[in-house]
Amino acid sequence: MIENRPLLTFVTHLILVIGVVIVALPIWITFVGATHDPIRMLQKPIPMWPGTHLWENFTTAFFGAGPSGNGAPVWRMMLNSMVMALTIAFGKIAISIISAFAIVYFKFPFRMGFFWMIFITLMLPVEVRILPTFEVVADLGMLNSYAGLTIPLIASATATFMFRQVFLTIPDEMLESARIDGAGPMRFFWDILLPLSRTNIAAMFVILFIYGWNQYLWPLLITTDSDMTTIVMSIKQMLESAEQTPEWNIIMMTALLAMIPPIFVVIAMQKLFVQGLTETDK
Amino acid sequence: MLKRVHFPSSLLPYLLVAPQIIITIVFFMWPASQAIYQSFLIEDAFGLSTEFVWFENFQVLFEDEEYHKSFIRTGFFSAAVAFLSLSVALILAAYADRVIRGAMTYRTLMIWPYAVAPVLAGALWLFMFNPTIGIFPYLLDMVGYDWNHKLNGGQAMALIIMAAAWKQVAYNFLFYLAAMQSIPKSIIEAAAIDGAGPVRRFWTLILPLVSPTTFFLLVINAVYAFFDTFGIVHAITSGGPAGATNILVYKVYADGFIGLDLGGSAAQSVILMILVIAMTVVQFRFVEKKVEY
Numbered sequence: 001m002i003e004n005r006p007l008l009t010f011v012t013h014l015i016l017v018i019g020v021v022i023v024a025l026p027i028w029i030t031f032v033g034a035t036h037d038p039i040r041m042l043q044k045p046i047p048m049w050p051g052t053h054l055w056e057n058f059t060t061a062f063f064g065a066g067p068s069g070n071g072a073p074v075w076r077m078m079l080n081s082m083v084m085a086l087t088i089a090f091g092k093i094a095i096s097i098i099s100a101f102a103i104v105y106f107k108f109p110f111r112m113g114f115f116w117m118i119f120i121t122l123m124l125p126v127e128v129r130i131l132p133t134f135e136v137v138a139d140l141g142m143l144n145s146y147a148g149l150t151i152p153l154i155a156s157a158t159a160t161f162m163f164r165q166v167f168l169t170i171p172d173e174m175l176e177s178a179r180i181d182g183a184g185p186m187r188f189f190w191d192i193l194l195p196l197s198r199t200n201i202a203a204m205f206v207i208l209f210i211y212g213w214n215q216y217l218w219p220l221l222i223t224t225d226s227d228m229t230t231i232v233m234s235i236k237q238m239l240e241s242a243e244q245t246p247e248w249n250i251i252m253m254t255a256l257l258a259m260i261p262p263i264f265v266v267i268a269m270q271k272l273f274v275q276g277l278t279e280t281d282k
Numbered sequence: 283m284l285k286r287v288h289f290p291s292s293l294l295p296y297l298l299v300a301p302q303i304i305i306t307i308v309f310f311m312w313p314a315s316q317a318i319y320q321s322f323l324i325e326d327a328f329g330l331s332t333e334f335v336w337f338e339n340f341q342v343l344f345e346d347e348e349y350h351k352s353f354i355r356t357g358f359f360s361a362a363v364a365f366l367s368l369s370v371a372l373i374l375a376a377y378a379d380r381v382i383r384g385a386m387t388y389r390t391l392m393i394w395p396y397a398v399a400p401v402l403a404g405a406l407w408l409f410m411f412n413p414t415i416g417i418f419p420y421l422l423d424m425v426g427y428d429w430n431h432k433l434n435g436g437q438a439m440a441l442i443i444m445a446a447a448w449k450q451v452a453y454n455f456l457f458y459l460a461a462m463q464s465i466p467k468s469i470i471e472a473a474a475i476d477g478a479g480p481v482r483r484f485w486t487l488i489l490p491l492v493s494p495t496t497f498f499l500l501v502i503n504a505v506y507a508f509f510d511t512f513g514i515v516h517a518i519t520s521g522g523p524a525g526a527t528n529i530l531v532y533k534v535y536a537d538g539f540i541g542l543d544l545g546g547s548a549a550q551s552v553i554l555m556i557l558v559i560a561m562t563v564v565q566f567r568f569v570e571k572k573v574e575y
Contacts, residue, residue: 102298108291132313214399262397
């Protein structure tokens, strides 16, 4: 700080606290909503202070069959979400790192052609090509399966680019000395490239895990079986059933459970998360 | 691009790029070309007959008043989301930059909405503004303002803008704070010695110095508002009431999967793809300029 102005320092903290309150308010209300019984949640205005039904709501949502009575229990949906998020994150990292390796360290025909092909995928978010992609997945018989949930989302231009940048900063002497010592390409990849890009892989993982966990439109389209629903997409169905039988306490509990894993990852790996975010987008 | 020292050509590099390329072809190239092809076809809803009609789908789309409105609506929505989330993030980052100890604590407390899925953000705001039990309609009612976003299109639009901006503030805050913390302290101190107060320094020094970040974030926010807000719209309004929140990315889905107008939906996809490509090109230009002040 340049000058000492106690009043300004006070105002600074006041505004930041107000900012934090605004940012956190929706999440606080969700938490409070998840701690009351259904009757209290129908009275106006909704409570702003936690109630005593947290554990009860948790067990109902976690093991019960959803508000409408025909959905999957939350543990099943969280499992699906977890499988999807982890497969997408690891899959994207794995196929991106090997293709970046090939593009940076090998000279072979069509190298630039492949590079541009990967580049173009950056420009086509799933939202703009939903119908034809859905048809392809349906033709391949991958509806209602983990393969259909994850494989179409696994190609990643962003991750390929990031790893390419990382590899380009690794000094050429590394490869030269590795070759003098008689290491082949895969040996070099495993023993030198992978260890050197460890933090980048971790940073990428944080971003991709959140991306995978928060997928919405794609699972909505290709899963019709309630055993394959993900927790994020179940919220919409619950909101729809809330029109008839509002069980806001269960909806809020489910929303809370859907938010906890990605928020936990962001907070726990904050440094890597910030690094991953600024490096992939810049 | 290629390393000066590299491995000779063999089968190996092809095997290494194969997974990425196969997925790209099957799930990106093929569907995208299908979208372009379908945009030239008119198919009846049962898929029994198709007819090749050249640009008729596009013509219909460009003459469709609802599509024009959706375009304008999306533009307004993106501008409002970008303005709201950027200005809030800028103010908060400017104050957080002043804090000596605890700036990182504030950062921790601000960044988590980034991790909340758009559809969940929508659900939370929907709950807070639920006309029957929500806390905000209750408070607004006390000052005599009637809130019902299920009937009032303007209020529905305001609600999706707030939900979308809320989710994006965290991201913008992170980039602004990083940009402000990388400004050399000596510049700020020199200005302070010359008698510039904190407000003056913000307008004449900090704001111009973070302008590259602002440009970059503008593009990112526009892309976000255009394409990543499907979940928010779907959860809160489903495009209603009376199409008041039917933005382009929602309209593609609604026309294709609910309206079963395959040709029209494909034509919209093609237009959106062109938009994304244009935005990506703009983004890359700004990113390149970004490094040099």
